[in-house]
Amino acid sequence: MHTDITNVHGSKNRQTTKNYNTNILILGKTGVGKSSLVNYLYGQNIAIAKSGKPVTERGFHRHAPFMYRSLTVTVYDSWGLESDKVNEWRRDLTAELERTDTDNIADWFHTVIYCYDAKRSRLDDYEKTHILDELVNNGVKIIFAMTKWGLCSEREKSAARETLNKFYPGFSLIPIESVSQKLRNQTTTVQQGREELFNEICINLRDNLIARLISRTREQNLNTLKKSKEEVLEYYDSKSGFFTIYGENLKNAIIKHTSEVYRANLKRDYNDFSAFYDQINDMSRQVVRAYTGLNIDTHGKIIDDIVSRYANIVTGWENSFREYLSSILMFLSGLPWLIIQRLWITRSYRKKIENKLDELNRKVSDDITVFLDSVQNTENHIKEKFLNTMRARMNSGKH
Ligand SMILES: Nc1nc2c(ncn2[C@@H]2O[C@H](COP(=O)(O)OP(=O)(O)OP(=O)(O)O)[C@@H](O)[C@H]2O)c(=O)[nH]1
Ligand SMILES: [Mg+2]
Incomplete structure (x- = not known):
């Protein structure tokens, strides 16, 4: 996979040196300034x-x-959209996606920049129904680049905002002047919008990474629990039976092993998660810093809030895990271990231990689901409080 978090299993060191890859698709009708925007982005x-x-x-x-x-x-630059060529255009896009190893367009193109000629200020039906709405329904993050901004009168500027806000409320609208063009009155337009675009691109990548971090953590966690259970049972098999240790020794060995296996494995999952989460936050801090003019106080408070929420989630999770572990350890200590050398008893004990481990795994897994939901909520909270503030400023034209 192209932009990935496969390194989530890696060491902290490796992760800090990781660069993130993001793919961006530039769309829009013919002549709206897609290729000019490519040149502007590349410099x-x-x-x-x-x-x-x-x-x-x-x-x-x-x-x-x-x-x-x-x-x-x-x-990725693209062939300009035209009303009579929509089907061909869509076939090409499908073909392009088939070349990648992603099923989902939103996992390949983290951002679609939709160029909208602010000077002309109209959104055709075919663009809305056959292109934009479909992208939105597929989870694609769209940024509207209001191109040729430098050529627009105040009236044209507000008309552009109005149209886009009407059909796509809450989307980010970024004024773009890709070229500096000499006008008839001898003035020259000033290039603008590059930084703002990159900020939004970072935000979209962050969203995508968080979503994948959450689903991966869930998957990784299920594997870890399965693996831990198998490890404990294997250990039990190797130590119990006719000729091996039994009684107090076996009991203590299994209790110790269970506790160690679970602790180590889950700790590893958690470390992976937090290292990756830290890095995502680092990236967002860069974005935050890039937005000038936002009240520093508001910013500070929001960050504090996030940090404390996150800390609460983690403490809560650790506490309940400790409870589960102690309940299974209690169960293990309660078994009458002295008669364990008899084979049929050995087997029925194994079954009991296995059931108990299943129960533990279910509880831990449910709990981690709650934990990940809280992470998602925290993310939504960040969005609501912070990103929306920034976007609202841009969309109202104060930027
Ligand atoms: N002033 C100004 N002119 C622009 C801007 N963007 C594009 N133009 C001009 O608009 C014309 C078309 O630009 P292109 O970038 O070729 O448009 P396109 O969307 O790639 O067009 P197709 O490739 O035909 O789909 C060129 O003359 C550009 O100089 C802009 O932001 N400001
Ligand atoms: Mg072009």
């Missing part, structure tokens, strides 16, 4: 951009990746 002319007939050829054009902050960014 050099790598795509042909000019006025007149449709310029960029049919298909999706992947440009070489470049670095932005700690991100590796890969941009």
